[in-house]
Amino acid sequence: MSKTTEKVPLKVEGHEILISNPSKPLWPNISKIEYLHKLVKLAPFLLTYCKNRYLTTIRFPHGYNDKTFFYQKNCPEPTPDFVNTAYLHNIHYVNLDNVATLLWLGNLACLEFHPSFHYINQSLPVEWVIDIDPSKENEPRLVDAVLFIGELLDKLHIQSVPKTSGATGIQIVIPIEQKYSFDQLRKMGQFISEFLVQKHPNLFTIERLKKNRKQLIYIDYLQHWQGKTLAAPYTPRAREHAPVSTPLFWHEINKNLIPSDFNLLNIENRLKKEGDLIQKVKPQQLDHLLAHLSN
Template sequence: MAVTTKGTLLVEGHELTITNTNKLLWPEAGITKGDYLSKLSELSPYLLRYCRNRHLTTIRFPNGYDQKSFYQKNAPDPVPSFVKLAPLDGIQYVNLDSLSTLLWLGNLACLEFHPSFHHIGSTLPAEWVIDIDPTLEEEPRIMEAAHIIGEVLDSLHIQSIAKTSGATGVQIYIPIQPGYTFEQLRKIGYFIASYVVKIYPNLFTIERFKKNRGDKIYIDYLQHWYGKTLSAPYTPRAKKDASVSTPLLWKEVELRPSPREFNLHTVLDRLKKYGDLIEGVPLQNLDAILARLG
C-alpha cells in the first residue's frame, strides 16, 4: 500500500499542496506521483509549448494508469488563483500556460494532456495533424505506414514530423503558416488519404467504423477539426510503459521502433540530445497543393 504523504511546493511564487507522493501511478514502470511531478517539471518547457493558449482536456487517473479514469474539460474546483481559464461553449477549460498550473494538474493525477487544435480566441488551426490509427492493438506496420505518408508529403514539398501518439498510433505533424482553415486542411488530408488507400489497399483505409476495417490502418484526416483534441507532443500517456508522445527523426521511423521505447524513463535524455524536433520544421506554405486541388 502506498504511504500517504503531504507537503507543499513553492513554484513560480505560488504555494502548491502536493499529496500522496508515494502512490504508484505506473506500477510496472515504478513511477510514483512524486517521480511523475519531477519528470513533468523537466518536460514542462516542451509540453507547455503545445498546450499554452489552448483549450485543454485532461484525463485523470486518481489511482494509477490502469484504474478508473475520467475526462476533465471543466477546470476542477477549487481553481487556484494562478490558473488561467479559457471559456468556450459553456465549458471553463484550463489554459495550461505555466509550470505551476502543470504541477497542480499533475498532483490531481492528470496523466494525459489533450489541447485543442486552435488557439484561444481563434477558429483557425494552429498546425496540421494527420492521425494514423491502427485497428489492431499490436500493429508492427505502424511505422511503415507513417513513413509512406511522410514520403507522400515530401513529394508535395511539405515538410513534416512523425510523432508517436504515446498509445498505439502515430501522428504526422505539420507546422503551417497562419491563415489556413480547417476545411482547407481536411481537403488536403482527404486527398492524401485517398491516394495511399489506392496505392496500398491492403495497408490503409479511410473506413470510419472500426468493425469494418479488418486489420487495416485508419488514416483519420477527420480528427483535425475545430473543437476536437489530440494528444499533445510530449504528453505522457496512461499505458503500462509510461509512454510519451514523442516526435521522431525520419531516419528513426525507417528503423521501425516500438512506440513503447519512448517513455518517461527515456524522453528527457532524448530531449537533451535532440531538443524539440518539431521546432526545427519551418512553417509550411500549402498554397501550391490547395491550388492544385482547386
Template sequence: MPATIKGSITVAGQEITITNPDKPLWPEAGITKRIYLEKLAALSPYLLRYCRDRLLTVIRYPHGISGMSFYQKNAPDPLPDFVRTAVQDKINYIVLQGLPELLWLGNLAALEFHPSLHYAGSGLPCEWMIDLDPSLEVEPRIMEAAATVGEVLKSLGLASIPKTSGATGVQIIIPIRPGVTFDDLRKIGHFVGRYVTEKRPDLFTLERLKKHRGDKIYFDYLQHYGGKTLAAPYTPRARPLATVSTPLLWEEVQRNVSPADFHLLNIEERLNRMGDLIVGVPPQPVENIISRLP
C-alpha cells in the same frame, strides 16, 4: 503512504499542495506521483510549447492507471488563483500557461494532456496533423505506414515530423502559416488519404468505423478540426510502460522504432540530446496545394 499526508512546493512564486507523493501511478514502471512530478517538470519546456494558450482536456487517473479514469474538460472548482480559464461552447477550459499549473494538474493525477488544435479565442488551426490509427492493438506496420505518408508529403514539397501518439498510433505534423483553415486542411487531408489508400489498399483505409476496418490502419484526416483534440507532443500516456508521445526523426521511422521505446524514464535524456524536433521545421506551403484542389 496514507492519502492524508501532504506537503507543498513553491514554483515560480506559486505554492502548490502535493498529496500522497508515494502513490503508484504507473505501477509496472515503478513511477510514483513524486517521480511523475519530477518527470513532468523536465518535460515542461517541451510539453507547454504545444499546450500553452490552448483549451485543455486532461485525463485523470486518481488511483493510477490501473484504476478508474475520467476526461476533464471543465476546470475543477475551486481553482488556484494562478490558473487561467477560457469558456467555449459553455465549457470552462483550463488554459495551461506555465509550470505551476502543470504540476498542479500532475498532483491531481492528470496523466494525459490533450489540447485543442487551435488557440483559445481563435477558430484557426495551429498546425496540421494527420492521425494514423491502427485497428490492431499491436501493429508492426505502423512505422511503414508513417514512412509511406511522409514520402507522399515530401513529393508534394511538404516537410513533416512524425511523432508517436504514445499509445499505438502515429501522428504526422506539418507546420503551417496563420490563415489556413480547418476546412482547407480537411480538403488536403482527404486528398492525401485517398492517394495513400489507393496506393496501398493493403495498409490504409478511410473507413471511420473500426469494426469495418479489418486489420488496416485508419488514415484519419477528420479528427483534425475545431472542437477536437489530439494527444500533445510530449504528453505522457496512461499505458503500462509510461510511454510519452515523442517526435521522431524520419531515420528512426525507417528503422522501425517502437512507440514503447519512448517513456517517462528515458525521455529526459533524449530531449537533452536531441531537443524538440518539431521547432526545426518551418511553416510549409500547404496553400499552394490547396489552391489546386477541386
C-alpha cells in the same frame, strides 16, 4: 477516526501546491512526486503545445490502469489563482500556460494532456496533424504505412515530423503558416488519404467505424477539427511503461521502432540532446496543394 491524507508542500514559480499522497504509484515504478518532477523537465516542451489552447485532460485517480479514469474539460475546483482559464461553448477550460498549473494538474492525477488545435479566441489551426491508427495493438505494417505517407508529403514539398502517439499509433505533425482553415486542411487530408487508399488498398482505409476496418490501417484526417483534440507532443500517456508522445526523426521510423522506448524515465536525456524536433521545421506554406485541389 477519519484517515488523514499525507500532503507535502511543493513550491514552484512563487506558488505553493499541496501534494496529496506523494508516494502513491501512478505507474508501477513512478510515484506521484516522481511524476511531478518529470513534468517539470517536460514543461518547456509540453507547454509549447498547450499554452493558450483549450485543454482537455484525462485523470487516473488510482494510476495509469485505473478503470475509473475520466476526461476533464471543465477546470477542476477549487481553482488556485495562478490557473488561467478560458470559456468556449459554455465549457470552462484550463489554459495550461505555466509550470505551477501543470504541477497542480499532475497532483490531480492528470496523466494525459490533449489541447485544442487552435489558440484561445482564434479559429485558425496552429498546425496540421494526420493520425495513423492501426486496427490491432502490434501492427508490423505501421512503419511502412507511415513511411508511405511521409514520402507522399515529401513529393508534395511538405515537411513534416512523425511522433509516437504514446499509444498504438503514429501522428504526423505539419507545422503550418497560420492562415489555413480547418475546412481547407480537411480537404487536403481527404485528398492525401484517398490517394493512399487507392494506391495501397490492402494497407490503408478511411473507414470511420473500427469494426468495419478489418486489419487495415486507418488514416484519420477527420480528427483534425475545431473542438477535437489529440495527445499533445510530449504528453505522458496512461499506458504500461509510462510512454511519452515523442516527435521523431524520419530515419527513426523503422522496424526497430518501439513507441514505449520513449518514456518518462528516459525522455529528459533525449530532449537535452535533440531538443524539440517540431520547432526545427519552419511553418509550411500549402497554397500549391490548395491550388491543385481547386483545379
